[in-house]
Amino acid sequence: MVRSIPDDTIQRIKNAANIVDVISEYVVLKKAGRNHLGLCPFHAEKTPSFTVSPEKQMFYCFGCHVGGNVFSFLMQKEGLSFPDAVRAVAGKYGIEVPDDQLTPAQKIQASEKEKLFRINEMAMHFFHANLTDAQKGAKAMSYLIGRGMTRKIITGYQLGYAPPRWDGLLNYFSGKNVPATLLEKAGLVIPRKDGNGYYDRFRDRVLFPIMNVNQQVLGFGGRIMTDEKPKYLNSPETPIFNKGRGLYGIQKANQAARASGRVFVVEGYFDVLAMHLYGLENSVATLGTALTPEHVQALKGMVGQEGRVYLVFDSDQAGIKAAQRSVPIFEEGFLDARVIVLPTGHDPDTFLREFGPDDFLKFADNGLGMVQFLMEAAIKRHGLTLEGKIRVINDVQEVLASVQDAVVRTLYIKQLSERLDIDETALLEKIRQAAGKLQGSGRSQTNVRPGVSMPEASRLELQIIGMMLCYPPMISEIIGRNLLDAFEDAKLKLIGQMIANQGNIEQERTSNLVSAIEDPHYRNLVAQLAMTECRWDRQGCERVLAQFESRSKRRITQDLQRKIELAEKNNDRELVETLLMEKQRQAARGLINS
Structure with a gap:
């Protein structure tokens, strides 16, 4: 993992951070013993399976199998790079992240998203300054006051005004040496059709900065003050702004x-x-x-x-x-x-x-529940004539079919049958047909991520990694018996070596290990192992190690013997000699049967 932030700074930020506080900005967590539980922000679930450990400074969802530390949570939730996630956490705790140690190349490659956030923040201040200027913003300020907005609201939400010029914002950023190409990526300017320069997207509009929970500016909504169309104009989709995810306020x-x-x-x-x-x-x-x-x-x-x-x-x-x-x-x-x-x-x-x-x-x-509201609205609209009842059923059948809880759906159907004075059985059959069509189209299926899976050969190796995390006294035994050398999964082998290099790992240091694992699949695996209740004892460890040792010796011995037999068959005496020497070395190290 290429990092632009010194390791000691990363460690200081992580030591200061409390993962429960950070995740609580996105998930309602409730204390459950030593951990905190909540509904997973990465997949739809009814029963909480998202677990946060303040002791280990880690999270893991036992439903969709996503896990990690405070940095990897923000990387997953906000789509941030590792350096951006570190800076985001640092900002929450008032820690300054030095950039003087960056090489010129690293500075050039600084996160595009971070640049776009900064540009949007600068644009917000520009628009707000225009609004609060007694001359430039008089018309817009009068409009907002007329809509019931107070000075406190205008300041607290940093409302702004885009001047009625084609290059007002463009000139402002030009004076700040910000290239127009970045302004275009932020959705603030539009390239001219003739390819000769750019012009401001927002002109003569009241502007509403759109932020995320961390008060970073994602984009803008602009409202015209006349009857012209379009009445509202939003920022386009950008690397940091998605209308289907954002919520104003x-x-x-x-x-x-x-x-x-x-x-x-x-x-x-x-x-x-x-x-x-x-x-x-x-x-x-x-x-x-x-x-x-x-x-x-x-x-x-x-x-x-x-x-x-x-x-x-x-x-x-x-x-x-x-x-x-x-x-x-x-x-x-x-x-x-x-x-x-x-x-x-x-x-x-x-x-x-x-x-x-x-x-x-x-x-x-x-307020009525959504299904009840729609049933009553359909009855109000169509009435209870024969034709009206038919239209009511047509209006609400897909809505009722989309209710996943069978008991709740049955209760709604019973209520509707009474309101329409229609046989409940006939109505139930009608809704079942609609539910079948929805399932066939895939519209009623929830998108849940697949669980964690491993090749059969790697399961024992994964158990040993879990053992090293949960029962550190066995680390020296594993190293002394050269068991990591026999791992078939190269990434699990590397993880084992990283744990071994840390010595008798403390629980909270597992969080550091997660930061060093680039592959999200393996990062989730380690998070799962770290967050699963420890049930290892020495007897159980010895049993798994003996099983792994026996299996690996048998596999390596068989592989070497096949290679030797093939070399003998091809009369390759030099290769035979090499393989026999390798067999002796492996036997001396205890990796194969002599």
Whole structure:
């Protein structure tokens, strides 16, 4: 692994870091004995199998078999390189990461993502300075105040204004010696069609910086202040910005959602800011896209297994369709979601201004489950005539079919049959047919990663690695009997040598070992071994070592004998001599039977 950060700095950062604190920003963890448990952020699950050990400073999911230390968690969750993950952890603990030891080549190769984060942060400050300038930002400031925004909200969320120029931001970065090619990668400028230069993407718009939980700026949302189209313009997809994963306001909502165990999902930037303005900081919005499985995972990380999501949809047809699309996503993510329908003509912004947060929370308390909401909405829309009942069933059959818990699905069907006065058995058969179609299309299947598997020949070697991690007194025995030399799996052999070089490894130092393993498959294996309860004793160790020794001697002896017989058959006396000498050396070292 090529590193641009000195090892002693990495160790200092890791010593200062608490993996429980870092992961708690993404996952609701509950103490369970010596460890902490939560719902895995890497796959959908209903029962917590994601384990974090403060003692070992490691994590491991026994469901999808992903594990590691604090750095590898951020690498997996945020898609960071190792140096970027180290810098991210350092930033949380106020540790400065020196870069004066980097070679010129390493400086050039510094993470592109880190550069893009810095560029977006600079752009945010540029836009905010324009907004707060008495002359440049007067129109935009007046617009925001007219929309109910306060100076505190404008400053706290670093709202900004893009000047009505084609090169305002471009010129700003030109003065900072930032190349336009990087601005293009950040989605801030667009190349001209004639290939001659660039122009600003955002012009004469109010801007909303979009951040992650670590308050890094991922991109921007721009709102025009007139009736021109498009009304909203978001940053394009970039190496650090993905609309299907981002949630506006999450940097503020994360802690509030954890404390309350619930989170509100509204439809726009102003709705989020209005909610936060009235004290409902546990609110976020999608970025002009439908809810995705990645959104659900992020929401689940905010509220935990027992938490609840409230979807604040419009009561119009578009809102109903959005709810229909969301049901299977929440079902597969095992997350409870309710729907809040505000009075006609109101969105969260206007409702809160007129009625206040207390009445809003009353609506939330009366929110229907998603399936119930869709059934009632279909009945309201189509009525209970014969034709209306047929349309209701057609509207909700896929929704009911996507409910994975068979008991819950049956209860919904019973409720619908009573509301429609239709035979429950006939309705059940109709839903079963719809469920079969969904399974055939693969739409109802949850994407769970395959478990860890190893070749048969490597299983004993893996046991020995686990032994070295869990029962250090056997390390000297393993080295003294040259057992690592007989490993067939080269990567497990290297891991064994790394453990041996550490001597009698302490539990928390296993975390250091994980950082040195580049292959994610083997990193996960070591994390699994480290996080599994230790059941080794000397008698069990000796039994496994004897079994491995016997097997490896037999294998090496047979391989050498085959080579000798083949050399004799080909009358290659020189090779025969060499192989016989090798056989003597192996026998002297105890690696084969003499």
